[in-house]
Amino acid sequence: MSAASCQLTEDQFLCSICLDVFTDPVSTPCGHNFCKACITQHWNVNVPDQCPNCKKLFYTRPELQINTFISEMAAQFRQAAQQEASSSSSEPQAAKPREVPCDGCTGTKLKALKSCLVCLESYCETHLEPHLTRPGLKRHQLMDPVENLEGWMCLKHNKPLELFCQTDQTFVCMLCTVLDHKNHNVVPLEEEYEGKKAEMKKTEAETKEMIQKRRLKIQELKHSVQLSEEQSAREIAGGVQVLTALKESVERSQAKLILTIKEKHRNTEKQAEGFIQELEQEICELEKRSTEVKQLSRSEDHLHLLQSLRTLKAAPPTKNWTGVRVRPPSYEGTVMRAVQQLEETLSNQMKKLFEGELKRVQRSAVDVTLDPDSANPYLILSDDGKQVKLGDVQKNLPDNPERFDTSVIVLAKQSFSSGRSYYEVQVEGKTKWDLGVVRESINRKGRITLSPQEGFWMIWLRNENEYYALVDPPVRLSLRSRPQKVGVLVDYEEGLVSFYDVDAAALIDSFTGCCFTEKLFPYFWSMSYL
Known part of the structure; x- marks a missing residue:
């Protein structure tokens, strides 16, 4: 056609x-x-x-x-x-807009296959043939087709830019290496290309690794948010349950208090109503007699009056009301007793709450042993590293950097730098003890100041029944009972250190809002550790 x-x-x-x-x-x-x-x-x-x-x-x-x-x-x-x-479709195709056209084509410009750095022209398959067959043109340097071939030529020497000067970080020709770039570190363009390509490949791999780490971090953060959401839901449910029970206890106590007071009032009211009814009956009888006497006294018939007096009824019996009293009931202590009962109920609820919290905390329990390299020479450690007591004689020990030289302190071997960690300390029978956590860089030589500012988060017992939280200045703690076993919880990310009376399932004290940036080590003095 x-x-x-x-x-x-x-x-x-x-x-x-x-x-x-x-x-x-x-x-x-x-x-x-x-x-x-x-x-x-x-x-x-x-x-x-x-x-x-x-x-x-x-x-x-x-x-x-x-x-x-x-x-x-x-x-x-x-x-x-x-x-x-x-x-x-089998005929040669014209060069597309983004393809390099052949400089040898006079009509339709076909797609170039190679560019010549000597001729500074690009050729299609037909016009490239002389460079592949003629001896004089075979020596020309061919490359993949590129536009702006002048940019591949040295402007100063009109030679191909075949080399790269690593000293000046620029492209050079052969003449540049013996003139302007003499004694410089010059490498072939291909070598620099391969080197940069290898660097880019390494950078790409490193970038991919960084991306992967960040994706994993995103998953970790999302997982943390999910755990937080689940934990917050559990805490809300538990809190609502406890507070609802407390609210119901208060309402029951209030209802019982009102009922008790009203019953006392009703008893008083009933007693008074009984007395009033008796008095009203006596009044009625007395009024009848008064009416009869009054009517008889008006009679002027001497005989009739005297005869009527004989038949007049005797006065009705009456009660001596002089000593009769209705005393209001005493309400003193009613409210106080109700509050005391409510306090007992609240105390039981709080104990159950803390027992549940302590069980959750104990899931983060870790094994801790004492570090002999940190122990003061006066301290005596058990072979298993679980107990410590104060001795009378200073042992001859090497004064290594970890050891406390004047303060009778020992630290644990284990440290905390993330997450939640919990351990328990047996203090039964001890009249003086210190325990808590310290940061790794605390001062271990000479006089030591015990405070959070110096890296110490701890409580202590002095004079058998005086408990203190070591802040500046120390704060005395009011405890209902003497702890026999103390639990210590460290939440690194939360910045929290809490102390628990394990047997009483009660919170002793907490350090909150702490900023931990170093490893934390358990701190002990004069106690047995479990």
Whole structure:
């Protein structure tokens, strides 16, 4: 099929609506042809129905039938066009916008395959052949096609930039190495390229590793948030349960208090009502007698009065009310007793709460042993590293940097630098003891100041029943009972150090809002450790 006939056929078989080759062509009464879908959609959108070409108006939409002749012709045209396209696809393709065009092509610029740094031109497959066959051109330096070949030439010596000066970090030609860059560290461009490529590969690997670490950190943080959410839900549920129970206890105590007071008042009211009823009965009898006497006394008949007196009823018996009293009940101590009972209930609830908290804390238990390298020479450690006591004689020990020389202190071997850690210390029978945690860099020589500012978070016992939290100045603690076993919890990220009376399931004291930046070591003095 010739180009002219192909063009003619294409014009004849284009739908004037979609401007593409007919699909299911139909003819209107006015003789124009359209794709069935195109003309149907056109009439559905545009009112009234008329021919898009000649504008002939149809008062009744025509019934459209497929034009089989045009349909067959359109199919033949598509087949011929596809064959022509496939036969022309093997011909050399013109350079696309982002491809380097051949400098040797005079008509259509074909895609270049190589660039010559000597000729400063790029060539397609046809025009590249002389550089591959002629001896004089074989010596030219070829490279992958690039635009702006002048940028690959030394402006000073008009030679290819084949080398790289690592001293000046610039591209140079062969003449530059013996003139301006003499004695410089110069390497071939390919070598520098490979080196930089290796560096970039290493950087890419390092970057990927950094990305992976950060993704893992994101997962870790999300997991921490999830754990926090679960823990907060448990704490809220537990707290609501405890506080609801406390609220119900208060309401029951209040109701019981009101009932007790009202019962006392009702008893008093009932007693008074009984007395009042008796008094009113006596008054009624007395009033009757008074009326009879009054009526008799008005009689002027001497005989009748005297005779009536004989038959007059005797005065009704009456009660001596002089000593009768209704005393208001004493409410003194009623409220106090109710509060005491409520306090006992609250104390039991608090104990249950702390028992639950202590059980959760004890899940973070760690094994701790004493470090002999840190122990003051007066301290005596057990062989298993679980007990320490104060001796009478100073042992001859090496004065290493970890050892306390004047303060009778010993630290544990284990340290805490993340998460939650818990351990327990047996202090039963001890009249003096210190315990807590310290940071690694504390002063271990000479006089030591025990305070959080100096890296000590601890409590101690003095004079058998005087407990103190070591802040500046120390704060005396009020404890209901003497602890026999003390639990120590360290939450590194939370900045928390808490002390528990294990047997009483009670919180002794807490250091909160601490900022930990170093390892923390358990601290002991004069005690047995479990």
